[in-house]
Amino acid sequence: MNLKDRIYRKSPYFLKVLLLNFIGLQNKKQRYTKDFEKYLEDYKNLWDADLIKVEEFRDKELKNLLLESLNHSKWYRSIKEEKGITDDMIHQQPIQVLKKMPILSKNDRKEKTLLLENTSRITKAIGYTSGTSGSPTMNLLDKESIEKSFALWKRFHWSLGIKPNDKHIRFSGRILIDPKKNKPPFWIYNRPENQLLMSTYHLTEINMDSYISKIKKFKPVYIDGYPSAIYILAQHINKKNIEFDHNLKGIAVTAETLYEHQRTEIEKAFNCNVFNQYASSEGSPFITECKMGNLHINIDSGIFEILDENDNEAEPGTIGRLVVTSFRNLKTPLIRYDIKDSVLKGKNNVKCKCGCQMPIVDQIIGREDDILWTEEKGYVGRMDTAYKGLKGISRGQILQESPNSLVVNIEVDESFKQTTIEEFTNNLKDRLGSNIEICINIVDEIPLGPNGKFIAVKRNFEMEK
Numbered sequence: 001m002n003l004k005d006r007i008y009r010k011s012p013y014f015l016k017v018l019l020l021n022f023i024g025l026q027n028k029k030q031r032y033t034k035d036f037e038k039y040l041e042d043y044k045n046l047w048d049a050d051l052i053k054v055e056e057f058r059d060k061e062l063k064n065l066l067l068e069s070l071n072h073s074k075w076y077r078s079i080k081e082e083k084g085i086t087d088d089m090i091h092q093q094p095i096q097v098l099k100k101m102p103i104l105s106k107n108d109r110k111e112k113t114l115l116l117e118n119t120s121r122i123t124k125a126i127g128y129t130s131g132t133s134g135s136p137t138m139n140l141l142d143k144e145s146i147e148k149s150f151a152l153w154k155r156f157h158w159s160l161g162i163k164p165n166d167k168h169i170r171f172s173g174r175i176l177i178d179p180k181k182n183k184p185p186f187w188i189y190n191r192p193e194n195q196l197l198m199s200t201y202h203l204t205e206i207n208m209d210s211y212i213s214k215i216k217k218f219k220p221v222y223i224d225g226y227p228s229a230i231y232i233l234a235q236h237i238n239k240k241n242i243e244f245d246h247n248l249k250g251i252a253v254t255a256e257t258l259y260e261h262q263r264t265e266i267e268k269a270f271n272c273n274v275f276n277q278y279a280s281s282e283g284s285p286f287i288t289e290c291k292m293g294n295l296h297i298n299i300d301s302g303i304f305e306i307l308d309e310n311d312n313e314a315e316p317g318t319i320g321r322l323v324v325t326s327f328r329n330l331k332t333p334l335i336r337y338d339i340k341d342s343v344l345k346g347k348n349n350v351k352c353k354c355g356c357q358m359p360i361v362d363q364i365i366g367r368e369d370d371i372l373w374t375e376e377k378g379y380v381g382r383m384d385t386a387y388k389g390l391k392g393i394s395r396g397q398i399l400q401e402s403p404n405s406l407v408v409n410i411e412v413d414e415s416f417k418q419t420t421i422e423e424f425t426n427n428l429k430d431r432l433g434s435n436i437e438i439c440i441n442i443v444d445e446i447p448l449g450p451n452g453k454f455i456a457v458k459r460n461f462e463m464e465k
């Protein structure tokens, strides 16, 4: 924890409000610049543009990224020499040059951040990505990286009819309020950014009503953040038949895998659509859901390669892992970065009716360690379907410790019956095979993982290649 965080943690509530509003003001100054406005305008135009035009833009951005990175970072300069790449080659065939670049692993990036650094740009901010294990990855950002990232994000909102300064509620992994606090407020209003930050660490049964009445009173235009947190509220709203008559433009979720049962529950509770957004804090390009419910690869934010296990391009309609090249982080670039997430590749040439011609993926499957593996069934993704039809489980966590053993932690409510365990076991065996040993534990509370994210599924062993 850095000094700023330590001071914040120890401060009383009124000081926390002041500190957060101060940070909000700084953010606003750094983000809403003239250049930001220009980027946003460009991105908006690209959203509706002909695919050829978007691809031209993509190639131009790729050229810039390669020219700068290969000439101004130690690590990439050595690769440029080794592969015999010239500036002319980048100008003429940027995509071919990209294919020559090595795939960058998470560890490589972690260890070589400073070698990757583009020395022609000035650092304006440093972000840290705390992974599920080990030390954090450092992420350097320059002015353009901050503005472009923010503009891409606001373009996503714009495509849903949300304006840049619209009033909203955010559920993030930030520890806003002392986790031991047991009386409201469990939130802080950040005036400069017109957002009510709500804690994801106090969403217990006892506190639900105070959260819901605050949301009703605040009347947000939209809600964004972690789907697992919004889902907890939604479950309560549906269970108690609480009427939510306020008109929301939508709920934009990010940072965690969104499961279908969460989407259904949230849409029912808040009476609006959920829109999924994929982008990592490491600075990956974006995949965003449009008004028609399709997930568009924002090819003006970077290049997504969808690869099979042999590093060849995955077939349409199959699951592939993402290797990303991003145009939004120019200070510590992501070039063919193995981000450990996978998607279900869409069929070729499917056109979306929303007007955006950028390509579509069928589903964001999630993190690599979201996908379980058994000898009997091979890779098994999307375990959320195993909960279908079960009553009384309010939250569950599936941990695979070895190819033949599974530990499941569940939080239950008053409608839970002992027979649910049997049904659940059968559902799990249907998916993972009959040989797997399953241990289901009823627990009071499933603790949140790093960054306050809820871990729904995790494979705790490495796959041998």
Ligand SMILES: [Zn+2]
Pocket: 290, 291, 292, 293, 294, 296, 352, 353, 354, 355, 356
């Ligand atoms: Zn669309």
